[in-house]
Amino acid sequence: MNPDQYFVFIVDDDPSMRRSLESLLRSVGLTPRSFESAHDFLLAERPEAPSCLVLDVRLPGRSGLEFQRELINSGVSLPIIFITGHGDIPMSVAAMKAGAVEFLTKPFRDQDFLDAVHRGIGYDRDRREKSAILADLQERFKSLTPREREVMALVVAGRLNKQIAAELQLSEITVKVHRARVMFKMRAKSLPDLVRIADRLTADSLKS
C-alpha cells in the first residue's frame, strides 16, 4: 500500500501545533486529519485504512487519558501516540499501560515522532490484516454444513477416518467425502494447515 493511504488523526486544541504536525506528516507522505477536540474526532468519519491517532493529553473538557479509556471501551482499537506539554512519569505510565504506542513530551524530535507514527500505523496495518484473514477464515467456516463441522472437529482432534465413522455412525466412504469437502471449503492444503486454521478460529472464539 502507498504511504499516502495511511491516515494520521491529530487531536490537539492548539491550532498552530496542529498545522505544524500536519505539515510534518505531509512532508513524509502521510495523510493527516486534524481535529480541535475529541468530540469532533468522534463525529468525523474515519477511512478504513491503516491509521493511528496523535492525542494531546490536555484537551478541552476532558483529558486525553480519559479519552483513551473511552475509545478502548467503545471498541475503537486505534494505536495512540500521546503528546504533552507537561508529561510526568505517572501519566506516561498510565498511558502506556492502557496501550499507547508512545508518550512524547513537547517539543519532541521529529524523527521520534515519525517513528512512533510509523510504528502505530504498522500495528494498525497488522491488526487490520489479521482481522481480515480471520474474517475470511470465519467466512469459510460458516460455509460448512453441520455434519462437515462435526467431521472437521474430529479430524483436527487427530482421529482416523475409521474412528470418525464409528463415532458418527457413518460409513468410512461418507467420512472421506465430508473430509475432502472440508479441506476444499477451508482451503487447507494439508492436515497441519487445517489444524492451524482451526486453532486460529478457536483462539478468536475464546477471545470473544
Added chain:
Amino acid sequence: MLKPVSEMPDDQKFLVSTVPPSREQTRLAAWVMLVLLLALIATVPFARVPLDNTEVLLPAYATAVLMSELITSALLFVLFSIQRSRAVLVLAIGYAFTALMIGPWVLTFPGVFGASGLLDAGLQGTALIAAVRRIGFPLFVLGYAALKDAGPTARDMRGPAHRVILGSLASVVAAVCGLTWLSVTGDEVLPRLMADNSQVSEVWRYVPASASVLCLAALALLWFRRRSVLDLWLMVVLCVWLIETFLLAYLSAGRFSIGWWAGRIYGLTSASTVMLVLLSETTALYARLARSVSAERRIREGRLTTLEVLSASIAHEVNQPLASMVTHADAGLRWLERRSPDLDEAKAALKSIVSDGHRAAKIIESVRMAFRKGTQDRIPLNINELIQEVLAHTRSEVRLNRVSIQAELNGRLPLVIGNPVQLQQVLFNLITNAIDAMSSVTDRARVLRIRSELHKPDSIMVSVEDVGIGLDAEHKDKIFEPFFTTKSHGLGMGLMICQSIIEAHGGRLWMMNNIPQGAAFHFTLPAELA
C-alpha cells in the same frame, strides 16, 4: 491619645488589656448596666426593711467574694507577666488586696463568729477594714487608669515577672496583716466609725463620699482612655461599686437590711464580672489563636502551591508555541530536503514559526505583568468598591453578551486586608467565566448576580451566580485543578489561580450549582480586625 494597635509587639495585640471591645461586647456591657440599675430601682422601696438573723450568710458571701477576686487577681498577674504593663500590675495588686481584706472583715464582723467577731476587734475595727476596702478598690482602679497609657514599661520591668509578682503579693499580705492587727488591737485610737453594732456614726459619712468621688474620677479617666475589653468591664465594675456604695451608705437602714444585702450582692456581681470576662476572653483568645495558627499554615501551603502552579503554568504556556516552532522548523527542513523541494510549504512553516515566536513573547510579557511590582502589597480594602471597579471594566463585555447585572452589595461590610490587583483578578475571572457560561443561553434572560454579605462576624462572602449551562457533577470536582478547562480557548488556569489567591488571603473559594440552573461561585475573605 489613642495608641494604634499596630505599634504593640505582635504577641500582645490580642490580650484582653489591649484588644478593643467588639460592638457586641459594648452592647452586652450596656445591657448589664441597665439590668443592674433596674435592680437598684426595684430594691429602693424595700431598702430599709431589716432582715434579722441573716448573719450566718455572711461567711458564704465573703468566701464567694474572696474566691472570685483572688482568681481575678491571679489572671491579672498572669496578664502582667505577659504584657509587663505596670497598670495591670496595680490592678492585680488591687484585686489581691480587696480579696484578702474580706478575710479580716468577716472574721471581725460582730455577730457572725461570736458577739464581737472571731478576731476580738472592737466596734471600729470591722468598720475600718470595710472603709479601707471601700476606698482602696477605686483607688487601685484609678491607679490603673492613670498608668495604662504610660506605654510599655519594658525598661523598668525587665526583671523576672515572678519576682515582681511575689514581691507584690508579699506586700499585699503584709499590708492586710498590718491593717488587721491595727483594727484588732487599736480600737481606742481608731476613728469612731460606728455608733453601735449596726448603726454608723457621723465620721463614716466621709467614707462612702470619698469612695464615690474616687469611683467617679476613675470612671472619668477610664472613659477618656478606654481602649480595651478590660477597660470596658472595669467601667462596669466601677459603676457597680458606686451603686453598692450608694446602697450601703444612703439607702439601707444599716447592717443586715435588704438594702445592705442588695449592696453586698452588687459587690459580689462586681467581683465576678471581671473574672468572668477574663476567663471568657482567655478562652476566646485561645480559640482565635488556634484558628489563626491553622489559617497561617494554610496560607503558607497556599503560597507554595501558588508558586508551583505559576511556574508550571509559565512552563506550559511557553512550551506550547516552542513545540509548535520546533515542529514547524522540522517540517520545513523536510520540505526543503525533498528531491524536489516544496518552497511554498517551507515558506508557510517559516511564517508559522514567526507567529509562534510572537505568541511566546506575549506570554512572557503577561507573566511579567502578573509579577509586576505591587502585586504583593496588601492594604485594607472595601470589597464593594473593588466589585464596582471590576463591573465597570467588564461593562462592554456585559453589553455585548446582553447580560444584565444584579448587584446586591451589603454597604455595611467590614474592610478586608488584601491585594487589590489580585482580588480584582479573581473577580474579573469569575465574572467573565459567568458571562462565558451564559453565551449559549437563548431561552431565558442572561442574569449575572453578584452579592456581597457578611459571612461570619469575622469574614465576608462574595458570590457570583449565573444562569448558564452549569457544570456536571463529573466536572465539578475538577474545575480547580490546573489545566482543566471546558472552554475551547481556555488555559485551564483561571480558577486554579483564583483559588490560590483567595487561599493565600486566608479565605476559601468554592462552587455550587445555582438553582434552578447555572453555577454559583462563592469566596470568603477574613475581615480586618476592627
